[in-house]
Amino acid sequence: MTTTGVVAHLVLVALLGYLAWLTPVMSARSVRFGVRVPDDRIEDPVVQRETTRFRTRVLAAGVVIALAGTGLILAAGIALLPAAVLAMLAVWYLLYFRANRVITAAKREQDWYAGVRQGVAVDTSLRNDPPRFPWPWLLLPALVVAATVVAGVLRYPGLPATLPMHFSGGTADRFAPKSVGSAFRIVFVQAAMTVVLCVSGVLVFRGPADVDPARPAASARAHRKFVTRLGTAMIALATLIDLGLFAAAWASWDASPNAGLLLPLTIGPVAVGVALLVFVVVGRNRDREPGEHTGLSHRDDDGNWIGGVLYRNADDPSWFVARRFGVGWTVNIGNRVALVTCLGLTAVVVLFGIFLPYILR
Structure with a gap:
């Protein structure tokens, strides 16, 4: 429609x-x-x-x-x-x-930066006493994926000989023969997205803190609060995306040519999950505490950044550094080993996604 x-x-x-x-x-x-x-x-x-x-x-x-x-x-x-x-x-x-x-x-x-005292601050307590990751929350996305798998297994015997692969305006316009690959393709995407988002949530707790040398104590405490909220938000996003993909899988399994009308149900949960994540990210600077100021500022390191997005520093052994925009990390393209490794892994993931349906057919 x-x-x-x-x-x-x-x-x-x-x-x-x-x-x-x-x-x-x-x-x-x-x-x-x-x-x-x-x-x-x-x-x-x-x-x-x-x-x-x-x-x-x-x-x-x-x-x-x-x-x-x-x-x-x-x-x-x-x-x-x-x-x-x-x-x-x-x-x-x-x-x-x-x-x-x-x-x-x-x-x-x-x-x-004329006359500005520049400095670097590090929170060494992150190694000895890191923030606690909310492991029990991982059960939520796992349960949604498991429910999708069970629903797919129960519906598989009664599925039609051809299944809709693409919808345009709510109506199926491309089909494929029934197979494990065509019937469960969305479930595989669901599982992969769950792993990626949950692993990202775990890595958030292990990432380096961007401690403000002007307010080292306050920014270190704010970092701990931020990563705790961010890790939980990543798991919530994974859960909500899984719910949306469940609706998409159900639409694919439905025999009606207008099953695509169920697809808008995928947008709602994903939008809520993204909104929650954005709320956490935007609030990263809300926990500033007044009073503390050492007189120092972050060092001027713009020379290591291309367009404020790509990080290139051959003298930095780090593979990843914190992004300057949003959350997460970006690869140090000045480190050849890190760059080649990441490009290789990306190629493997892309090829796996392209050829998986043919392997399972």
């Missing part, structure tokens, strides 16, 4: 647009659009102006992409959801990169 395509398109564009709009607050306190700034420049007029411009243009681009996509769906029945997603991502990064360049230029011209 056309209505389903329009709703899915608008929801995806709105979600990506909102995430892009939150970019200025989804980073460490002393990083603005990928640029390291001293404490007294965090609210600099240049930073504030670029933040306003970035958000205004993100909203304008989101409206244009939403209207263009809706027009294509209504006029020609073409739902180009991947194109809309790619367009929003491209606009997001181009505007981010522009703000990064403008702030970098202002920082260089005005010599923001």
Whole structure:
């Protein structure tokens, strides 16, 4: 149905647009659009102006992409959801990169770090007394995956000879012969996503802390609170994505050609999970405690970052470093061993996903 395509398109564009709009607050306190700034420049007029411009243009681009996509769906029945997603991502990064360049230029011209005492702070207690990972919570996504597997096994004998593989506007438009691969393809994706998100949640607790040298004690305590909330949010996201994929699998198993109407049920749980994760990330700087200030600022390490996104430092033995935007880590592309290993693992995962349906057929 056309209505389903329009709703899915608008929801995806709105979600990506909102995430892009939150970019200025989804980073460490002393990083603005990928640029390291001293404490007294965090609210600099240049930073504030670029933040306003970035958000205004993100909203304008989101409206244009939403209207263009809706027009294509209504006029020609073409739902180009991947194109809309790619367009929003491209606009997001181009505007981010522009703000990064403008702030970098202002920082260089005005010599923001002149006379600033730079330092590095480390929380050594993270090794001896790390935050406790909520292991019992892992049972939630595991139970959803198990329920999906059981439902699939029970329904498999009664499935039709051909199963829907793709839906357009709520109606199946591509089919495949019944097999373990075609019937359980979504279950395999569900299991893989669960492993990736839960492992990521575990790794959050083992990642290095970005301790603010201006407020070392307060930022160390804030880091502990943040990773605890983030790890729990990652598990919650895995659980909610699994619920959405359960609905998608059920739609694939349904014999009705309009089973795709169940697919919107996948959007709701995923949107809630993403919103929860974003709420935790945006709140990473809320636990600041007033009073403490050592007079130091983070060292100016912009020379190791390309566009505020890629980290390159051949002198750093670390394979991964904390991202300057969002959460998680990015690979040190200056470390050749780390780069080749990560590219190899990525290639293996992609090839596995491509050929798995043929192996199980």
